[in-house]
Amino acid sequence: MGRYRIPALIARDEQVAEVRRLLADRRIRLLTVTGIAGVGKSKLVDAALDGAAERVVAVDLAEVAEPQRVRAVVADRLGGAGSTPAHPGAEPTILFLDNCDPVARQLADELPELLARCPNLTVVTTSRRALGLYQECLFQVRPLAIAAGPGDRTPSPAAHLLRESIETLFRSATSTLTPAITEEIAAELDGVPLALELAAVAVTRIGAERTLARIRSGQPLPPPPFVDIPSRHSTVADCIQWGITDLDALATDLLLHIAASDVLTDLEEVLLLLSGERRDAIVERLAELVNRSLLEHAVAENGHFTYRMPGLVRAYCRQLLYADAARAQRIRDTRATGVGNLATEIAALLDRPGGRAAALRLTDRWYPDLVTTVEHLLARGELESAVGLIRTLEAVWIERRMLPHTESVLTGLLTAADPQVAAQCRNLLGDWALRSGRFPEAVELLSPAGDPGAARRLALAYHEAGQPERARGLLDTIRPDDAAAPRERELAAVLESLILLDDSHSDDDRRALRDRIAALPDRRDRLGLLTALGRTLLRAGTPHRALEVFRQVLRTPEPAADPMAAVAALDGCARAYRLAGPAYSVPAHRLSAATHWIRIDYALPAPTGRTAMPGSAAGAGDTAVTAVGPVLDLDAAIAYGLTAPPLPAAALDSPVSRLTKRQLEVARLVAEGMTNRMIASRLGIAEWTVVNHLRQVMTKLDCPSRLHVALVITQDAEQTA
Template sequence: MTVETSVATPYVPAAAGPAGPPAPTAATAGPIGREADLLALDGRLHDPGIRLITLIGPAGVGKSRLAEHAARAARGAFRAVATPDLGSTDDPAASAERIARAARALRGTSDAGPGRHAGTTGQDAGSTGTDEPAGRRLLVLDGCDHDGRPDPAALAALLDAEPGLTVLATALRPLGLYGEQLVPVGPLAVPGDEVGDSPDELLRVPSVALFVRRAAQARPGFALTEENATAVADLCRLLEGLPLAVELAAGRLRLFQPQELLDQLRRAGVSSLAGGPAYAPARHRSLAALAQWHCAGLDPSELALLERLAVHVGGFAASAVERPDAAAFESLLDHGVVTVAGPRFVVPEPVRSNCLALLDGSVRDQHAERYQQLVAAAAPRLAGTEQAHWLGVLAAEGPNIEAALDRFQERGAHQAAAATAVACLESWLARGLLREGLDRYDRLAATTGLPEQLTAQLTDASGTLALALGDPADAAERHRQAQAAGRRAGDRRLVALATARLGSAQLAAGDLPAARAALESALAAQESMGAAGQAARTATALARTLRAQGQLRPAVAALERALTGARRTRDGRGLAQALHLAAAVATDRGDHAEADRHLRECLALHRTNGERTELPTALESFALLTLAAAPTQQPRVVRLIAAATRLRQCLGTAPDTPTGTALDEALGGLRARLGWTGFTVAHAEGLRLDPAEAVLEALSAPEAGRPAKEAEDKDQQQLTPRQLQVAMLVSEGLTNRQIAERLGLSEWTAVNHVRQVMRRLGCTSRVQVAWSLGRRP
């Protein structure tokens, strides 16, 4: 494996004695993105009380490179360093003999003076003075896996017999000795939601920085540009930040453009990457070889379970593992072929890609049927007290549900695919999967052999997505077709639902009389059938129509019915729609305080449900209300409008004409009042906010009608636990980078937290943050 030096802030090891180690150079600086790991290792290596340190992590993650740099950086703490070659033999006895021989060679250097190197493949240990503990030596055991794994009893005996010996090992899993200090090594960070597509922002992400460095070596003149930035970011995400995979992919740019390479890997699988250096171990020359080596030592039952788990896309929950497989699953975790990712588990690339190539159809069929059952179980719970929970479950399992739908269609099970897709409508709306869902519905509706009633449900669902995408005429036509098919099938519920949705489409198209007639008819039918949740949403649409006709008293009455019905059925998405309209009605009356309360509750519901489709409209309404009620919040207004704009770009939607005109006028005035610099900075900050952060940005604004001093005091009390943690570190004088390292965040995430803290506390400098915390009770 080649050695990569970081272009980031140089790593400075902790002092070793009065003189300390020499300052790092370009040759000794740590690998890209490993500054925190090197700091952790350096502290352990300088501690004489720690005798065994093991870097653990998946194959290809860069453990060997990290151990090499850590040993070099800490050379002042040791009189000698030995690195026996464990990777060139498949004989455990030979590996044990090499370890023993290296230990004897190190023992021979104890009295020979500092700076001796024990005849191995490592670097000269060196020394910075005579104040080091006499006889401290470092044994680097790289690749303690499979046949190269040392016998625990022999290694324990060696450490007992050599008091001055420290062992630094790399392995897929712990060696299992008492007192072993584990240092997990994970993949490099990949671009997240908080990072835009700007080349400057992406280059701060370690996986992207490594890719660009290697790509420039393989293809001189390569640079990250606006044109290729998105493809490079997607490549790093696809490769999950695994350094070896990133390097192999970057080397392929000799033949392909980034987008071409991305398309190829999506078709052929990540394990198709090859082309590592000829001098590298065989497992580092291709990802297929790496995956096979990683899985060596698993028994047949463990391999079979791994293949079943590898079919999952985007990870899986613990419930995917059956009780009889618990022991095998624990073994997979120990081997590192399954890793923990928050509350979920994943089979990391390239192991997953390699397993997929070996799967038969029955495994995919079982996976598809499992997620069909999950969606069917969730569907009736998406409009009640458990709505937020099940929306979260379906969002987490979204990639697996898509894979199940693809499998059903691939094997011709179109009826199962159609029923599952219809049940996904509420989830797809909440997640903003508008274009993807519409395309899926259209493909399924075009298949032959489906029952007419199921085709009608597909058509009706597609009309809802067409309306969300801003095409009311197309939506109305789809709902009419569904309405007619429902009548032929004698399905009263489908007819009432399609009629209500037709009325919403007609309202959006400006045909108010037709919309009112359709909505009143649908509302009466739904109430007679006891469909309370659907009736509440229909009442909201009717109230919106009546308001547009100037019928304010009937509109308020219908809105009250909608609010009451949505609260009674605990339909969070329906309640948010009604609250948004209630805020508009309050604004009509000039009651900014009431409008503010309704919009805050609406935004909080959107945040709870992970809402995407309706969130931009709510953010825009809140921004315009804030501009009217609190003119001092102009930068916040710009940020909220920018966040809504970015989200609309992702959704492929646009505000309605009146709202769009109001936003354009507001932005024009804000640009003039804030000046070019102030407006541009606020707008750029807003574009970087993800949906959850945008909601927090809105909710942290002073409440309309509240005195300024009271607003300031309340805002200071509303710091989240994470923001309070960041504020305390700011008050201690830590930089953004240091805060990120302390809390295990990306630097850009730390920057966003600091900005949020300063805005909530009303501070313009870090010194003011410290003062503000100091005067807290």
Template structure:
């Protein structure tokens, strides 16, 4: 006998409710415009009926706790109309479902959804809402004319889902309903605002991505985007586990799909066919892989292409044309950039831009200069780029884009020539993707001179950000042997610097020799002096100190000849470093004294900060600890604040050396954390390292490990690699003397240290191992468990102790131990 499940409080079983909801089919409503041949309307099935009475989908809603709390407060407050807005795939419907379950009990007549995706005409709205209400209430909703009277005395939350394609009709209907029905409140989901007076907008944003791969695996696993990916991945591949080896690929997958829940779920299902690296490679080829056929999901939600196309069809032709051409931008762009690249936007560009923002086709942020910046999500841009390839004016659009980027790089060069390297770096950082795209286009059209101009204008940025291989490749692809001009001379010099950074010393020497000869032939004294100085530094790195001094002294004389004291001061610093390699420290103080007054440090010059850091180290060498720390702490704080500062690792290392000189446990821990942070930044960015300073750092680390002991030393390293940089400059941030933990002491101290906690015996073992600085993999090996099990134990421990990271867990147990 077939059982019928009755929903509590409704007097209806599932079959009866579905039957009533299916009365909507009798309205003859057309299907989804993206249904791809489904033909009939998207009928109200068991899933929609279950939502109507408070039964939610089986999958847990991930990463929306704050949104749910905020919406509960809004709907229980004064707002009578709330619209959830956002682009395709952000999970507006799922969030609305969760909120309905949260607040239903607060409405006498409940909270009831009406799905509008199948409608094609606003005239069908009243009938659709009436039928949905009739399925729940009684026969007083026989005709659309009775809708207002039927709702007048109700205390009800009406949920209208997918309003964007009939937004005008929804606006008209709700304007009258809200005026007539005092107890009615409405929650809508739409890709654009309804533009009704009193409407409260609530943007539903993509799930937060992992802030940095420097964080421990457990923290990465808890980030909403990755957590959703893992949840859905394990639904199709139960053995899938997030590990240190694949978390980088998973994080990049989530980034490429913009943290959109729909796209993350579609991507995760492909783990049946591909591992994370292969899936990432397929995603870089386009969005076609983001699809999955499901019987209970509308076709527009079965692929990202269909979801995007659903919203794209709702745009006007002018909006579509602009949106497609904006796909030429690889990253953020300004209004001025839009007008420069899309001249057709000059007349109504701002109006169209605002409309695209309202409809969720673009997002906005505030740039480093305080001006608005706009961008497309990666998935949207992939869609637009496909259409741009078939547009008649694609070549023209890409040509204008390349010309715009060339002007942008030339403008940034003026900051560089004025000594404002940080301003130069910040300006180009947000436009790096566009510079890469423009370079590829210039090469494809055979314009080698323009491509070389762009590569040469970018090389200092590429050097400062650690993009050495890419910068060198761009130069080598467009450099021409035998050419002399000013551009080629600068390109040879740039290639030499980047090759040296990569350890390609033979190539670097060849490039710098060509640069010296070309600058000399052109009579460019400053260029020749710069190339000679680089050649001298190359000789210093290779250990030929006599040749290094000869070349740097030749560079110094040229700088003096053209009366460039600031550049000459920096060469004096290099000469002093050569003497330091020989063990002679006498020149460094004199060089610093000469250089500091010439730096004109305006807060935007990393060369000046590096000289000041050296001055701090020399003060430390002379025994003036207080002055040394004051100088180095100031430099480090400025470097951290100006996050584009390419000398940040050196600034942190200088402060670390000074703090290590105090020889006290708290400052020793601070020094280790600073060294670890500097090393982590270098590993990520390949930023320039001064070999002479690194020698002192390595020596200091050996002494610090001996003084602190392995446990405290390793915990400090973990903190340096995971905590925010500003926290590392706080003298008192989490610095405690830490004991050495062993299995024997853990057995005798567990009862006291863990008193009052709900940790299991195994979790207590895990805490002890975390305090010893072991990674998840090492914990798994020590306890003979799977790595994913160890990761889960660490995550549960952090949740139970309300600790944000494993560093805090280690410090917590240490402090508990010390307090006893």
């Protein structure tokens, strides 16, 4: 098919009209039309000047190699002698100085004098940056609009131009071009007309899919076949470089840092990640990049300056990084260090009262870069740094439902050549297993060697897994010496008291231990040990005491900031209600269901090895869970756990409270003097079933005969009354 070209200015009518209005305003003597490279400044001004009543003198300064020749070139076009522009006289004249970037500084010196000498002269310039003159009026040309979102079915102006450009090159090339990929290419190039025209050439040569892949990866696009276009319009790189030949290394690197990140736009974040001792220099370079139309800036709701990188500039930066592997590596290394600093700040915000909202905002913005940095460190073989970053960002992985994937990454590092890295991975995985209730896994993973913290966690894992002798065997290991910090000594002492807690201790001892745990300064230590104390009290058959401890965890400020601890406490509350008996089946079922669905929502691993724990909460197969359904989110579940009915101590201390509903019915009929056959007839069950229930009743009440059962039931009824 033959080629044909139709010059077109798409979706620019309003901007053309605005430029005409500004030129008609006699108060405006100097109008500078700015915008990113390739946005169509020259075409816009040409269209605005078409049919102008004034005399129009156009001068293209793109090819002026020596800035000092600007005066002579302008004078020649205005009809002056030598290097002095002629006085246009009474005739109104518009001097159009196109492509002023290379001579912007020279023009800034010359134009004030020219305007003073020629009162009927109006100057309009096109440049990517302002000239910096007091009387200068600025008009910014924006890229063409792109689609608002996937649901926008009307072709955007940018996509329309791309399709039109493809058709002018090779009409049949658009027959297989889908609207979706057209919009994707337009969005990647941010609606910059010149970039869209270059992409159109690529589409006709290599197809739309490969063109999009090249843009995203930073590979250069094929140059256009035309011999009548300026060299600066041949490629994306030529287009950008033409106007930034004097950009210094710091400004260029700053541009590359911002381009390498999908989210690096906030001034404070730029300074946090990159500044170090160069804070003032970076602020200055950011202003320069904005002035050169390489960045756009605005003020966000929080008062921070924010920056946006146009798609053409990002494509140029990607090409620079693609072509220079060493430079790209240096940019990634610097960013990895900066992201590590940001991760530390996010972790600190999560630990700070009232800091969760700010931390989540940072996480939402920076999540892609956080993941990319971990992957970069792993690919570079910097495993220790990668594991450290994973540990710091634990809350991020949980919040983003990425804990199972992160655990699989760490599991893959267990065979690392460096034993220290493998040990760090084991201890981190063991810590997560312990806090999520997977006690057998924690026992397998944790190692006491060389790490007092891991030794403490292993002792606690043995205690939780129902292996008290092994837990007590580690007590000598976890006791710190006198030189240890007070926090370490107190933490070890509290853990030892928890492991040694048994029936010989009084309620005062248990309350004192609870208060000591609650006074621990570290939030994670505090919540973990309180939850372990609650489970210990459940095993001791005192659900009312356990419930109060679990509720203390839920009363912690911002309990949802640690979903693992909150879910463990909710699970403990559910088991306490189950252990308390059928009278509390509603809160037991409701909290069990909530715990089940919240674990699914947060992708938290399910507890394992809980056969020794009384009052086990419901699982996926429990009909109560499926009946209640996913009705409680984490915050609502916490609120319900704190307001559900209390468990009275007196009733719970009675052995009768341990009986099931059917066992209690059998026991009460025994107390009334009924025989097994009479009870079977009354309840509509087999006589052997009555015998089995009665055996369970006698075991739970520690009664050697039916008479003793009757006495215990009668006494319990009198106390309750």
